[in-house]
Amino acid sequence: MAKREKKIQDYDFMYDFLRYYVDFALKLSYRHIKYVGKERIPQDGAIIYAPNHTNALMDALVILAMDHKAKVFVARADIFRKPILAKIFRWLKIMPIMRMRDGADEVRKNNETIEKAVDVLRDKVPFCIFPEGQHQTKYSAQPLAKGIFRIAFQAQELMPDMPLYIVPVGMRYGNFFRFRSTVRVQVGEPINVQKFLASHSEMTVPEQMNAIKALLDEHLKEAIFYIPNDEHYEGTHEVCAAVVKRRVRHLRRSDKKWRKARRMELFFEANNATVEQITRLREEKPEVAEKVLSLGKEAAEMRLKSDISLASVAVRNFTLSQVMKYLLLIISLPYSIPATIFALPLTGVLAKLCGLFKDGAFHNSVRYLVSILLWPLLMIIYAIVAYACLPWQWALPITLALLPAPIVAQEVYRLIRLIISDMRLHRNKALREKYKEIRKIMFSNN
Secondary structure (H helix, E strand, O other), X not given: OXXXXXXXXXXXXXXXXXXXXXXXXXXXXXXXXXXXXXXXXXXXXXXXXXXXXXXXHHHHHHHHOOOOOOOEEEEEHHHHOOHHHHHHHHHOOEEEEOOHHHOHHHHOOHHHHHHHHHHHHHOOOOEEOOOOOOOOOOOOOOOOOOHHHHHHHHHHHHOOOOOEEEEEEEEEEOOOOOOOOEEEEEEOOOEEHHHHHHHOOOOOHHHHHHHXXXXXXXXXXXXXXXXXXXXXXXXXXXXXXXHHHHHHHHHHHHOHHHOOOOXXXXXXXXXXXXXXXXXXXXXXXXXXXXXXXXXHHHHHHHHHHOOOOHHHHOOOOHHHHHHHHHHHHHHHHHHHHHHHHHOHHHHHHHHHHHOOOOOHHHHHHHHHHHHHHHHHHHHHHHHHHHHHHOOHHHHHHHHHHHOOHHHHHHHHHHHHHHHHHHHHHHHOHHHHHHHHHHHHHHHHOO
């Protein structure tokens, strides 16, 4: 009897075992990861995850770490051209998908991918496709491609007795380019494809696709920090940063449900409230909206020119903030200095490799992949040297103390960078006046 060919969704012990390390390393790559609304994920059918796409490989890793279940992903087909890479990607449960930019003839090859995706879903293994097609480092959204809906419609046709859900997932990074930033993940309102098709049976297939596309677009925007990607994007984003701390304080004082909420949740709510306010102003008081958005754009240009972090814009008390940061820096020096020195080989390699990528969205992906491979090797070398030169009673604690060295080095770098950024803003009176005027306009027209 012929042996059945192993499917991409089949259980793999080594893959499952390494997932623990991969997920653990991901958590170390961010200061905080928050998953919201996981209880919305349906348990009675097949699932297609539909996340927004802003941070290259890190997006897939964040979705993967949502739970320990295996998930099958798709990625652009050109990275599968080398056979060895194709085998690696298949083992990682990633399938190729053609894009319109590859040409109409190439896109026709997606039929095989669709068939395999349907097979994955019939086995009730979650399938993940980024419907935007390409990443964008903005707090916005891009037009959705129709590939996800073709897969969903065909899968539902072949699984008439099993409900299929498209589950929107919104990811909001604190910073797209900085390692050890934060990420908030919100599961949006699932779309039951079976019920959708039944309630839109009078439509043609193209009409059904357009309708479900509009519905997913709506649900996805509700799950992210969404700023319309128009000529006012930069101004809107800067205004959000200028007023976020004051709006957070207002939320805590005015609504009991926010008093014990964590910083990430408060910032998410506050920023969305600011975008809603700007939208209302553009409709009801266009002259006020134009003024505050112009101020925001001017402030953004000045801030970037002076290399000032957005985190500094939200600082309320400069003196207290500086004192606390200096104290933390001084207290950490006895450990952070040797940790930074021992992490230098890794830091140097990362700096060199990141310099090869013009698109900064790939930098965190490079940092993550290189760190999980190179740092264990360096630790083995350091441990061998320590045990060869010192008694084990000394070698063991030294080796253990070195384990978090890259994270400590990164946090110290971040702290120093913020101290310098805060000082630059404190010395830039013209920029501080612009933020002051922005706050005055926003809260007088609340």
